[in-house]
Amino acid sequence: xxxxxxxxxxxxxxxxxxxxxxxxxxxxxxxxxxxxxxxxxxxxxxxxxxxxxxxxxxxxxxxxxxxxxxxxxxxxxxxxxxxxxxxxxxxxxxxxxxxxxxxxxxxxxxxxxxxxxxxxxxxxxxxxxxxxxxxxxxxxxxxxxxxxxxxxxxxxxxxxxxxxxxxxxxxxxxxxxxxxxxxxxxxxxxxxxxxxxxxxxxxxxxxxxxxxxxxxxxxxxxxxxxxxxxxxxxxxxxxxxxxxxxxxxxxxxxxxxxxxxxxxxxxxxxxxxxxxxxxxxxxxxxxxxxxx
Ligand code: SIN
Numbered sequence: 001x002x003x004x005x006x007x008x009x010x011x012x013x014x015x016x017x018x019x020x021x022x023x024x025x026x027x028x029x030x031x032x033x034x035x036x037x038x039x040x041x042x043x044x045x046x047x048x049x050x051x052x053x054x055x056x057x058x059x060x061x062x063x064x065x066x067x068x069x070x071x072x073x074x075x076x077x078x079x080x081x082x083x084x085x086x087x088x089x090x091x092x093x094x095x096x097x098x099x100x101x102x103x104x105x106x107x108x109x110x111x112x113x114x115x116x117x118x119x120x121x122x123x124x125x126x127x128x129x130x131x132x133x134x135x136x137x138x139x140x141x142x143x144x145x146x147x148x149x150x151x152x153x154x155x156x157x158x159x160x161x162x163x164x165x166x167x168x169x170x171x172x173x174x175x176x177x178x179x180x181x182x183x184x185x186x187x188x189x190x191x192x193x194x195x196x197x198x199x200x201x202x203x204x205x206x207x208x209x210x211x212x213x214x215x216x217x218x219x220x221x222x223x224x225x226x227x228x229x230x231x232x233x234x235x236x237x238x239x240x241x242x243x244x245x246x247x248x249x250x251x252x253x254x255x256x257x258x259x260x261x262x263x264x265x266x267x268x269x270x271x272x273x274x275x276x277x278x279x280x281x282x283x284x285x286x287x288x289x290x291x292x
Pocket of ligand 1: 090106107108124126137138265266267268278280
C-alpha cells in the first residue's frame, strides 16, 4: 500500500463563472487528507475541474473517484470496461467482430449524468486516453449561474416544478439518430423507469441553487406536453447562453471532474475516421431536493 502524500498544486479559473484547471498534481499517488480537502474545495468552488497531465491505470482512476463516494455502474453494461465495471467506455474503438467497445456518441446533447435515477450522480470523472486532432470538445453549462440570472418570476415558477427524467427515451432517440448504438433490450428498458426531480435543486454541500433539467428530461409533472416542451426549450436556451458555458478543448491525459448537481455537459462531434477513447467513472449522489 502506497503512503498518502501531501502535494502542492495550483488551481486556476478558466471559465467566466466556473471551471478551473489544476496543475502540479499526480493522482496516481494517494493524496493525504489536507491535499484531498483542497481538491474537494476546488471542485465545489468551481463546479468543474480539469486535472492536467495524469497517467492513471483503471485502478488508480477508480481509487481516486471513490474518495468522493461510491461509484455508479452504467446501466448499459456491455460498454463498461472488462473487469472494471465502474469504468464506462466512451470510445470509437471496435471489437474484432465490429461491435462498438463503448458509446461512441455518448452525451451529444445537454445533460447531467444519471439524472434518470432516484439518486443521480454527484460527479463524473472523464479521462482522455486518446483524443482526435480536431473536434470532440466537451461543453459545460454552469447551472448555478443560469439559475441566478433567471428573472425573479421564473425562479419562483421553476422552484415549484418537478421534471420527469427517463433514460430509455433518450437512448432510443440517440440510437435512431446516429445508428451507432444497439437498441435497448426489454430488460434494459424496464430497469430505469421514469423518475421525478425538482427543477431547481439545492446543492447539498454548498447550499447554492441550480437549475436541474436537461437531456434526460421528458416532461414536467402535471403539465400538458406542449406547455412542458416549450418550457424545457426555454430553459435550455437560457442555461446555454454564452456567459454560462465553457468549452473544454481536451489535452491528452486530462482528467475532467464535473459536478452533476450544478453543471450540465454536451459532447461535440469530430471527424468520423479519428479515434477518441475516454474512461469515465461516476460517483453516486443524493436524491435532489429543493430548500427554499
Ligand atoms: C458524457 O456525457 O459522459 C461524455 C462526454 C464526452 O465524451 O465528452
